[in-house]
Amino acid sequence: MAQAPARCLNHPDRTAIARCKQCHKPLCxxxxxxxxxxxxxxxxxxxKMNAFQDRVQKLDEARKPGLSIGKLVGRFLVPAxxxxxxxxxxxxxxxxxxxxxxxxxxxLIP
Ligand SMILES: [Zn+2]
Ligand SMILES: [Zn+2]
Numbered sequence: 473m474a475q476a477p478a479r480c481l482n483h484p485d486r487t488a489i490a491r492c493k494q495c496h497k498p499l500c501x502x503x504x505x506x507x508x509x510x511x512x513x514x515x516x517x518x519x520k521m522n523a524f525q526d527r528v529q530k531l532d533e534a535r536k537p538g539l540s541i542g543k544l545v546g547r548f549l550v551p552a553x554x555x556x557x558x559x560x561x562x563x564x565x566x567x568x569x570x571x572x573x574x575x576x577x578x579x580l581i582p
């Protein structure tokens with residue numbers, strides 16, 4: 473059994489040719505408003521859909537990682553290693569001169 477074609481919500485005597493992309497109301501040729509991206513019953517629905525798509529887009533942007541692991545390593549790990557090495561050389565080994573550095577290297581290499 474064939475389904476009766478949907479009728480326009482505002483004009484029960486007219487056959488619906490499309491549905492509002494936002495509220496899914498059946499719309500006749502006269503009621504359907506062609507907007508960018510689809511057919512809507514009213515400007516209100518068009519604005520609602522635009523606001524919704526804006527939100528989705530912003531959520532997508534927020535989900536994208538701003539920092540990659542490589543950038544994190546470059547930004548935090550490398551300076552941390554340099555600080556640890558400097559601390560070891562200057563504080564633990566009390567290196568104050570080139571001679572001290574040579575002594576330190578001799579100690580490290582048997
Ligand atoms: Zn609508
Ligand atoms: Zn209509």
